[in-house]
Amino acid sequence: MAPPQRTVLVAVAVVLLAAGCGTPSSPTATALSSAGDLTAASSGLCLALAALPDTAAAQRAFVNTAHAALHSLAAAPGLERSVAAGVLESMQRVEGDFATIATQKTLTADLQDLSAKADAALRAIGQAPPPCG
Amino acid sequence: MRLTSAAVVLAILLSACSSPPVGSPTSSGGGSPGEGGIVAEVASFQLVADHPGRLIVALLSADNRWLSFGTVQMRFAFLGDGKASPPPGIGVATTSAKFLPIPGTPSGGDKEPTLTEPADGRGLYGIEPITFPAAGFWQVTSSGRMEDGTLFSADAAFQVLAEPTLRLPGDRALASDNPVIGTPDVPPAAIDSRAATEGHIPDPELHHVSIADALRAHEPALVVFATPVYCVSQFCGPITDLVSALSRTYANRAAFIHVEIYRDFQANQLNDTVRDWLQTPSGDLREPWVYLIGGDGKILDSWDTMVTRGELEAALKALPVRK
Numbered sequence: 001m002a003p004p005q006r007t008v009l010v011a012v013a014v015v016l017l018a019a020g021c022g023t024p025s026s027p028t029a030t031a032l033s034s035a036g037d038l039t040a041a042s043s044g045l046c047l048a049l050a051a052l053p054d055t056a057a058a059q060r061a062f063v064n065t066a067h068a069a070l071h072s073l074a075a076a077p078g079l080e081r082s083v084a085a086g087v088l089e090s091m092q093r094v095e096g097d098f099a100t101i102a103t104q105k106t107l108t109a110d111l112q113d114l115s116a117k118a119d120a121a122l123r124a125i126g127q128a129p130p131p132c133g
Numbered sequence: 134m135r136l137t138s139a140a141v142v143l144a145i146l147l148s149a150c151s152s153p154p155v156g157s158p159t160s161s162g163g164g165s166p167g168e169g170g171i172v173a174e175v176a177s178f179q180l181v182a183d184h185p186g187r188l189i190v191a192l193l194s195a196d197n198r199w200l201s202f203g204t205v206q207m208r209f210a211f212l213g214d215g216k217a218s219p220p221p222g223i224g225v226a227t228t229s230a231k232f233l234p235i236p237g238t239p240s241g242g243d244k245e246p247t248l249t250e251p252a253d254g255r256g257l258y259g260i261e262p263i264t265f266p267a268a269g270f271w272q273v274t275s276s277g278r279m280e281d282g283t284l285f286s287a288d289a290a291f292q293v294l295a296e297p298t299l300r301l302p303g304d305r306a307l308a309s310d311n312p313v314i315g316t317p318d319v320p321p322a323a324i325d326s327r328a329a330t331e332g333h334i335p336d337p338e339l340h341h342v343s344i345a346d347a348l349r350a351h352e353p354a355l356v357v358f359a360t361p362v363y364c365v366s367q368f369c370g371p372i373t374d375l376v377s378a379l380s381r382t383y384a385n386r387a388a389f390i391h392v393e394i395y396r397d398f399q400a401n402q403l404n405d406t407v408r409d410w411l412q413t414p415s416g417d418l419r420e421p422w423v424y425l426i427g428g429d430g431k432i433l434d435s436w437d438t439m440v441t442r443g444e445l446e447a448a449l450k451a452l453p454v455r456k
Binding site for chain 2: 063089096
């Protein structure tokens with residue numbers, strides 16, 4: 001069964017355009033890093049911080065709102081690798097905190113650090129972090 | 134509306150592949166939102182004509198919820214090579230695809246497909262094995278009924294290669310001397326990127342044996358290529374954790390090896406083993422990958438993007454118990 005012509009053209013265009021973008025300097029996959037609103041990285045962390053000391057609620061806010069957007073933010077075109085690294089390393093610490101049930105003090109500090117790095121990354125790509133609080 | 138949505142998808146794809154640290158989806162393209170507001174994205178890294186492979190598709194809503202659980206129907210259309218109209222008569226039968234949860238997330242049991250927040254369900258829908266009879270561009274239409282009765286349908290296009298760019302099952306594994314704990318002049322973060330944030334290598338059991346060591350000993354090996362910290366998808370960390378967990382149960386079946394992607398992320402320097410195994414001739418590189426190597430040195434199976442505990446356990450149980 002042949003699909004409608006317009007669908008075919010759009011689909012082929014998508015694949016062809018995507019196929020042309022591999023470069024040696026961009027080595028890791030972005031598959032499913034999520035393509036939503038990047039400012040959700042910042043707003044999700046605000047929600048997580050606001051939810052403390054309820055760690056479970058903070059984790060849900062982090063996973064549901066911030067997590068995918070943080071991956072996308074770190075992968076944003078034009079973002080310096082050092083800035084991206086800061087976001088990803090800080091995110092790894094927060095994930096570790098949730099996985100190991102870190103102390104409130106540690107979790108709060110790591111979430112604040114990640115929030116600051118996410119805001120800096122947003123500014124670096126010309127996006128204003130949403131107000132928090 | 135349809136073209137606007139497609140334009141957004143195009144913009145996303147293009148923006149996602151123009152600069153480091155971002156990689157590039159070279160074989161797939163997301164479709165426009167279809168019935169039920171669902172967008173499909175093919176996540177398979179390498180599908181090769183006339184070779185059995187695994188097709189995995191993510192189904193997401195516009196607000197970044199995941200379609201999770203149950204099964205969906207997948208229908209296929211051959212689009213041709215992008216230059217001429219596709220020849221008639223080339224096709225693949227409609228097939229049921231099952232939900233494959235990201236390791237550590239809910240499987241949903243017998244639930245029907247449901248839109249979930251990421252904390253409640255995340256995963257892909259997969260078909261394996263599936264063989265595409267022609268190289269070129271294909272379209273998959275994923276459809277079904279959600280738990281609340283909503284019908285959904287979403288298209289995505291993807292490329293099937295004429296020839297593989299990476300090793301396939303049946304090929305001989307490269308005898309790579311990937312760095313392990315104790316290798317001179319190798320920083321811990323080049324062995325596992327988490328060492329940069331945690332101060333130590335978190336899964337030392339995955340870093341005692343190199344691929345070359347396993348091949349020399351004629352021992353099967355399960356090798357995960359992943360960067361748990363610097364992965365920009367959502368799969369690398371959970372898959373590394375899964376391989377680590379399995380190493381404790383199935384140490385009598387295989388050697389377990391984690392190869393970190395980056396020698397130095399900020400300098401954009403790859404580990405040599407990663408370049409040898411995963412970088413395509415065009416310079417593209419996708420991860421994570423998991424390879425199972427047999428005692429005869431040949432690749433028994435491989436999984437890209439993600440793999441479930443059930444898939445790996447079945448493959449490991451098929452190996453003979455080591456003496």
